[in-house]
Amino acid sequence: MVLVTLILGSSALLAIIVAVWVLLRNRALESEVLRDVLTGVGNRRGFEEFVGGLPDGTSLAVVMIDFDRFKQINDRYGHASGDEALVRVAAALHESATASYGDRARVFRLGGDEFVLSIEGADVLHASAVVERARGNVSMVLRRHERELTISCGIACSPTHCNDVSELLNYADRALYHAKRQGRDRTIIYSPTLFDVDAERDSRNILRILADALGAAVDAKDAYTHA
Template identity: 35%
Template sequence: MDFYQNKLTNAESESNLDPLTGFYNRRFLEKKMSELDRYSIILFDIDHFKAVNDQFGHQAGDEVLKFLSELVKRETRASDLCFRIGGEEFLIILPETDIHITKSVAERIRKITEYTLSPSGKPITVSMGISSFPAAGDSFSELMNKTDQALYKAKQEGRNRVVTAV
């Protein structure tokens, strides 16, 4: 019986993970959000990622995604939850964390990314939106929407920056 239980547990675990980055996927995100009362989020993506794929190929693009996910894992706590929610778009949920600590985590990730050579041979940059629940929204959906707007603003303002949702 233990053998089949282990197989089932492993299959369930794998169905919650993105195979490329090892981050959680959207399916797990929906399950997890109902368990949290107070948290902050960092929504970010790689600036000009299409250029990486176009110039170096999709395999190099995949290596850049792996590189970034490893960097993020090193710079976050064990209690933080990292998700790949789209091609080069990521989300970090920081349970029981206020916006000030979240901003410092985001800035640290942004700066390390900017100054570290990626597998493409060049540094990459990231644009980030951050927010905090319940201060910035009444629901996770509202929070994500506001944070996405902050991410868009970071892009509009020149990329490679952190913008706090209001």
């Protein structure tokens, strides 16, 4: 009877051990799926799952980050050097953000040389301070390895700019676009006036196209008249 009990007890213990192992293994696999293989930070899917799990009304700063002229690094030093730069920048971003906000700050690589930094509970002022510290750290790390590379950043915050996270990402991306247009190696905070700047630029482009078309039409008419 005692022997039977021991056997059954051993079987039950083994079953528990196997179940726990399977659970931990599945969690590890899920974690791997949400992480970027190269840099070790979260990937695009990880970011989507993270923001999808945020409760409504969460105070959140989103920072879109992009390397400036990253293609030149790959072309000049090779893709291995470019990958090394990505790894070092991801580490510098993570260190800079978590130094102030701990696990409330997360870094994700969306793809290529594009990253996004999310900081729960940060307003525009504090997010800007984190980003500028990160930009300084990135520059220092890359100079140490003889790589001249800078980053441009765009910031948008909830609820300051909007409450919808997907829209917040669009706003941060728009701010990043303007950081690139204004000379790179800088941070731009989203503002509704950025839409006005885009509208003005589009209007100028349309007017230029119309003027060119009109000029071409006049030239064609003159050529036809003198033919």
